[in-house]
Amino acid sequence: MAKLKQPYKLQDLVMLRVVKLLRKACESWITALREAALTGSEAYLKETQNVTADCDTVHELLTSLLTGISAQQAALILKEIIPVITNYDDNCWELKRASWYQDEKHNTVTDINMPQRKRPRTLSDMSVEAYINIYYNVCNRWNLDLYNAMQRCRNHYRYVKWRVMSEIQQIKQILSEVAPLIQRIISPELASSFADNITFHFERNEYVTSLGIFEEERHDELCIAMFRSVLTRFLYEYEPYIFLLIFTWFLVIRNLDSVPGLRILSMNQRFELIKSLKLSRVTLTGSALVARSIHQLQELQVFHYMGDCTDEVVIQLGLNCSNLTEVSVMYSFRETNDCVPHLLLLSNVEFLDITGTQIDRLHYGQLLSGLPKISNVRFVNKLDDLLSHITLETVDTVTQVYGVVNDIDNQIRKFPKTQKFVLLEPDVHLPDVTPPPDFDLSDVTHWTELRKLEILFGDCTTINLNAILTGIGHVLTDLTLKSVTDLNHGDIITLCKSLGKSISALLQNFTTKCRYTAQPRVTTFQEIAIFKNRKINQRSNRFQFYQILT
Template structure:
C-alpha cells in the first residue's frame, strides 16, 4: 500500500507546482498587457502578439504530457485562469477608455490565454458562481476546444445574456451528460441541447423564465434523462406532469408552489423511478403512495402531520425547512425512519427535541441544525453519553444567530467528527474545547469552523490545542471573529504554516 500512495503524493506536488507556474505566467501576461495599454495602440498590439505566441508555446508543452496528467491539471487550473481573465476584463479601464480600443483584440488575446489550458481530454467545465458575462462568453466560444466535455455548469445570472452563443456552440459537446444553465436559458438553447447532446442524464434550467412549455417537447426526446430541474421557469404544471409521465428514468420531482398539484397531471399510478422530491407538499399521503421509493425528501413550510413518512422505507436523506417539530409530528417520523437516516437537515424548525434525534438517529452521518429553537433538555429527557448517534455523525453544522442561540453542551460526545461548523453556539469556550479534546471528541477533525458568539470565549489556546492534538486538521476558521485573537497572531500563524510546509488552511 505505501508504494501506491507515494506516486500519488508526488504527482499532487508536481501538479501544484505546475499550477503555480501557470498562474504566474498568466499574471505576467496580464501585467504586460496592462502596461502596454498605457503606452499606446502600437505597444498594445505588439504585446497581444507576444502573449499569443507564449500561449501557443505553453499549450504545446502542456499537451505533450500524458492524458491522465492533463485531466488532473485541467480540474486545478482552468477555473483559476478564468477568474484571472474575468478580473482583468473588469479592471482594465485604461484599455477600454482608450480611443483606439478594439474589442476584438481584447477578446482574442483573452481567449488565447484561456485556450492555453484547454485540452481535448477535459471532461468537466464546472463554472459555479461565475457572474462575469465576459468570462461566460469566452467559455462558450471555446467549447470546440473541449469536445469530450461531460459536465457544463453555469449556475448564476451574468450581466450579459449569452444564450444565443450557447445555442450556436452547444453542438460541439456531443458527449455531454450534465448541463446546467440557470437564469438565462431559452427554448432555443433547449432545442439545440436536445438535438446534439443525446447522452444527457442531468438538465438544470432553474430560474430561466424564457424556458416555456415549448421546451418540454425537446426534453421528452432525451430518453436517458434522470434528473431534471425546471424550478421557476415558465413551464406549467400540466406540461411538467406530462414530462414526468414520459421520461422512463426520471428520478426527481421539484415543486415550487403549494398551489401546484403535480400528481393530477401524472398519468402513472406510481412513479417507481422517483427517488428525490424537493419542494412543497400538499398531502404527504399522496406523496408516499405515488413515490414509494423516495430516498431523499426536501420539504418546505410544513403544516401537516408527517407521520405517514414512515412508509418510505428507503428514506435516508431528510431536509425540512420551516415547521414546528411537535405539530408536524417529527417524533413519529424519527421513531419510524430515524435509524435509516444518513442526512438530517432542519432549518427554521421550532421546538426541536435533541434527545429524540440522538436516540433515534443511530446511523446519522450529517446533521445540520440552522436557526432552530430547542426544547430545553430537562424538559424532554436526559441525553446519555453512549448512543450510537454520537459515533456515527462525522459532519455537524450548528448554525444559530442572535435570535436562535444554541446550547449544545453534549458536543464533546461526538467522538468521530470530521467537520464541525458552528455559529451562535453559546457553550463554546477554551475550557470546553480542552475538555472535549481530552475526551477525544476532535481526534478525527479535518475542518473546524467556529464563529465566536461570547466576547473573548475563544483564544489562541484553542488554536494551539487543536493543532497539537488533531493530526488530521486541514481547515481552521473563523478566527477573525475571535475577539481575543489579534490579526497579527493570524498572520504569524499563516507564516508558520508556510515555513513548516503544513497543509493547514486558515479561513
C-alpha cells in the same frame, strides 16, 4: 539535397544538460527513499524531508537562471521527470509493504481522536505545481506586455499582439505533446489560473478604449485566444468559482469548442451578471452565446444554468447532448412549454429542476411520465395538481420528493420508491405569501423505503414529529430538522438508531424551546450525536433573485 540539421543554440545545450542532471537527481532521490522505507518510519520521514529540501533548492536554481526557462524547456523537464516519478509512485513496494507503513495507515483510520500528521508533499505534486506556475508566468508576461504597449502607441501594441499570438501557438503545441495523464491533472487548475489572470488585467486596463473600436474588438479576441491556448480535450470540469466574474464567464462560453470532453458545466453564478455582456461596445445576450456554443459539448453529463436559460439553449441540449443525466434551469423565466419536447429527447436525465420557469404543471407531468430515468419531483404548494397530469400509474424511478404533502396517499402510490423527502416551505415560488398553518405529517411513515428526511419548518407537536420518528426513525440514515420548534433531543437520539457516526441530524430552531428526556435509552448516541441550536430568521433571503427579475 537533404536539409542540414540546425545546430543547437548554446542556451539549448545548457538546458539539455540541466534536464539530464535533474533526471539523475530525481532517480537518486527515489533510490534514497526506497532504502529509507526498508529501514523504518523515522528514516523514511527524515529522508523525505531531505528530498523536499533538495526539491526546493532545485526550484530556486531553475527560477533564478538569467535566461529564464521557456515553456518548451519546462515541458522537456517534465517529460523526463514525470515518468520516473509515476513509476516510483506505482511500484514503491518497499514502502507499501512495510509493516510500519501499514500500522500507520491503520492508526490513521481507526484512531479518530488523534490528529493526523500532515504528510510531506510528493514529488508529483511539486512538479505539477511548478509546471502550472511556469505557464501562469507566461500568461502574466503577455498581459503585462500588452498593458505597457497600450500606453505607448497603437503600432507598438500591434507588434506585441503579433508576438503574443505566435507564442500562443507554441504553447498549444507544447501542451498537446504532454502525456494525457498529466493533461488531465493540470487542465482544471491551468484553465482557472489563466482565466483569473486574463480577467484581472482586462478589468483594470483602462487604456484598451484608447485603441479604437476595431482594436478593442481584436483585443477581446486576443484574450479569448490566450485562454484557449491551455484548453484541452482532457478538461472535464471547470473549477466552481470560475463563473463568478462576468468576463471569465465570457471566456469560458466563447471557448466551448476547445473542450469537447467537458462533462460538467455548472453555471450557478449570480445570473443577473450574465443576462447581458457589454464587450467591445457591443451588447451580447448571455443565453444567445450559450445556445450558439453548447452543441460542441456532446459528452456533457451535467448542465446547470440558473436564471437566464432560454428555450433556444434547451433545444440545442436536446439535439446534441444526449448523455445528460442532470439538468437544472431554475428560475429561468424565459423557459416555456415550447422546450418540453426537446427535454423529452434527453432519455438519460435522472435529475431535472425547472422550478421558477414558465413550464406549467401539465407539461411537467409529461416530463415525469416521459423521462424513463427521472429520479426527482418537486411540488410547489398544497394546491399543486401535478399528480393528475402524470399518466403513469406509478413512477418507480423517482426516489426524491421535494415540496409539500398535499395528497399523501396519491403521492405514495405514484412514487412508491421514494428514499428522500424534503419538506420545503409552502408556496416557495411566491416570497410574499404568508405560510399556511402547520399540519400533521405522520402519514410520511407510509413511505416504507424512506431513508432521508428533511423538514425545513414547523412545530414538533403540530407536525407530529414524534409519530414520524416512532414509525420510521429506526431506518433513517439522514435527518435534517431546520426551523422546527419544541424539539425533544433525547427522543430523537433514542428513536433514530441508524444515524450512526455520520452525525447527519442538524437541528436549527427558531427558538430555544427544546426539551430533553432524563437520559436517552441508547447511551452510545451521546458520544456521536452533535446538535446545534441557533436562532435564525423566519424568512431568509433566498428570494432575493425574485425581486431582481420583477
